[in-house]
Amino acid sequence: MSVPRGLILMCGAGQDPRGSGMTTKIIYFMVNGKLEQAELGADCSAAEVKDLFRVAAEAGPHHILKMYNTNGSVVNISPQLEANSVDSYYRLEVVASDLQSVAMPPELDSMEYRLRHLENKVTEDVGKTPDIICELKSQVESFKRKLESVEHLSWMGLFRYDCDHQLSKSSQKAKMPQLSVQEERQRVHMKFTNMSSLQVTEEVREHLKTPIFDNWQWEEAEMLVLLQVMYTDLDFLTAFNIELEVLQNFLFEVYCHYNNIPFHNFQHCFCVTQMMYGLIWLTDLRNKLGRIELLIMLTSALCHDLDHPGYNNVYQINAQTDLALRYNDISPLENHHCAVAFGILAKPECNILKNLTTEQYKHIRGGMIKCILATDMARHNEILNKFKVMQPVFDFTNKDHKEVLMKIMVKVSDISNEARPMAVAEPWLDCLLQEFFNQSSLGS
Template identity: 90%
Template sequence: MTTKIIHFMVNGKLEQAEFRADCSAADVRDVFRAAAEAGPHHILKMYNSSGSVVNISPRLEANSERSYYRLEVVASDLQSVAMPPELDDMEYRLHHLESKVMEDMGKSPDIMCELKSHVESFKRKLESVEHLSWMGLFKDDGDQQLSKFSPKPKTPQLSVQEERQQVRRKFLNMSSLQVTEEVREHLKTPIFDNWQWEEAEMLVLLQVMYMDLDFLTAFHIELEVLQNFLFEVYCHYNNIPFHNFQHCFCVTQMMYGLIWLTDLRNKLGRIDLFVMLTSALCHDLDHPGYNNVYQINAQTDLALRYNDISPLENHHCAVAFGILSKPECNILNNLTCEQYKHIRGGMIRCILATDMARHNEILNKFKLIQPVFDFTNKEHKEVLMKIMVKVSDISNEARPMAVAEPWLDCLLQEFFNQSDTEKLKGLPVTPFMDRDKVSKPSSQTSFIRFVLLPLFSELTKLFPCLEVKCHCAHTLNRCSQNQYVHHRRSSLLLSSPFAMCLLLQSSR
């Protein structure tokens, strides 16, 4: 029997493992467990050179030193994680059984295919524990827990830095190029498709937003400082399914589009526009992928630091002003004390307003002042600025279906990660995040009906230019979840009157 040689990186060292192809899965795992100095209750995760999770088994493909695997150890003392030894070779035994059935029958029976599907699904769930890094469960070289809020990256630290610097180089190289007028105009619309742009390109487009609103001239911002600031913001968004840099870009782009669409440039001062756009940009900085309910129930460092009061939103603000405290990134450096105070206070108010626990409070306040809204009234303007940031934050469903639907998949992935962790740690499970109870239709229709529609409907009252006569809301209230999804797919129905009117306005 031939011997396989596997090259892999663990704890920053390049190691080599050798075993025969007929070894059991348990024996192979023991080889890697010993190399990683892992205990019996540690979970091993193996990545190939492209960053994908691979199964640690005798069928692991041999490789070279240049195409080494990466081995990580997830530490846990939770009894629910320790699996019986028989599971190690379940996949092998199932494969062997299928081969025998194929010899006798010539094909796999339906029940065998179904069993394979269940095993594969269960295996993926066991192996997809990457989100456990947010619990501080990854081991480092000193066997100490990492910070709950500093997840271990998918690739070695050097690779992450190299990747970021590559983005920076692309950004700076492209920033001097002229963005076409067609792209500039499309950037001002709510139907802008974020999925076709790379990270460096999104940074260029963010730079365009700041320049086209004349912020550089108004606030004496040097272009190099703006570029440093945008890049640092990019670096402080984590690589998680939903609350990542791409979400940051989408929210900022929607805010930018609304500023043009509602002609806020002639209704609010430039300093307030700056507050709204920069708040949108910074509103989810260093988001860990687990919401405030989790932070509070798990008694995380953030919850303790901010006394259970909007821990995430307070953290986003703190990170934003931490970036701005760096001289090379300080786009507020040339402001007067009064201007700085105005912008800091406005950003804190706007970012804290994105806490959904305050949704009804802010919406009800807006409802009260909306009939008598006065753009010269300081309190009225502050409420509107909060509403505009909130609208931008939850605006995915106001975009065309081809743009919006992938975002729902990303959000559900992040939700399911949280509920899995809550179950693993014995915490209360957030109902709308439970993968065993939530479906795409139910999550979508509930959110649209109870959160998005009321908020967007109030905004259309203040801005008649957004108003359009359509029956979308009534259709949503009448139809069932499955009917709604079918209706949306078949007719490209957008989610709200606001969404419909935005599409109509932008297509004129």
């Protein structure tokens, strides 16, 4: 059975379930018309479970979540949720507190805030929380649970989603206000930030290493989380002393520098990076190349099409664009992608290389420039012929051999759609044709 779309998430004291022997249970649920999967650790708290489902439903702190079983009965969202199967998934609905619906009573928010403030103050003074405050907190939480379990709230206009009577996608889009580029980026950033602290389970981690991975199932924020997983699971954070927040800033800034065009967009960037990541594991390059070479290849794949305008090098040169003039008709796009990448890394809050030595930085910069410039198809035969010559006598200790291999790996990842399952690859053909059509309409 294929993995349900969306992140498969793990909660429970921030522990890594891999090899820990920790008892877990799988919860399948439908939200926003999408089948999701959550993995609950045995020591999950009620708050962790609620937070997990809030993230999955893109709900804010003032939304009420309601979970239904297959019989349509409301079930309590708690660590006691019973494990189920894909065929008996729960249905998750979100009660919103935005302008289109009724908010949680402000008095309730105020009471929770005052209780937290009082609890903190008393704890500082006497070292523990008095029973009376615990009882008050319990009453507030009980009242919120009652709101969540009320069967018929629709008359109050509280449902944000109605899974049984969903509008068609076209009518939904017509009614939803179009977000500006900046607003959309803020939305993605908020969701990425909320999701980035949740653990991605071993099942998704293993699936991420395969060439059959389906990019079409994932949203931008989810892809950012998976890119974070790639960097952490290859142990780059430890090896190069990369701070997690800096990595997250870097990944988000990369996302912001991909344009909304049919093919050379952030989703293409993710696909190329995911294929590179998969090849690193499938060919056991972790044990054949140094960690620094792996970082060069993965980051080159991530940055290889930054700020692509949707018009190829032939167009740039024929139209004598600013890029062609700036780079003297020599791989204008690829030179631009490199420049944008190191412009991002020049920002202190995004510089994942800031804790490296000068020599390490020069090595990574030189390697990334070579790998990204290698994606210019005008150089395809040159690079391929070099690789064919050295292939029979290939030596991983030979610097020149490794350099050509790294270029080949980035090139292979860049054009890897054809190696994916047809259902994954075919939509990319339509995207590419649309981009070619857009260019041809300009007369080049």
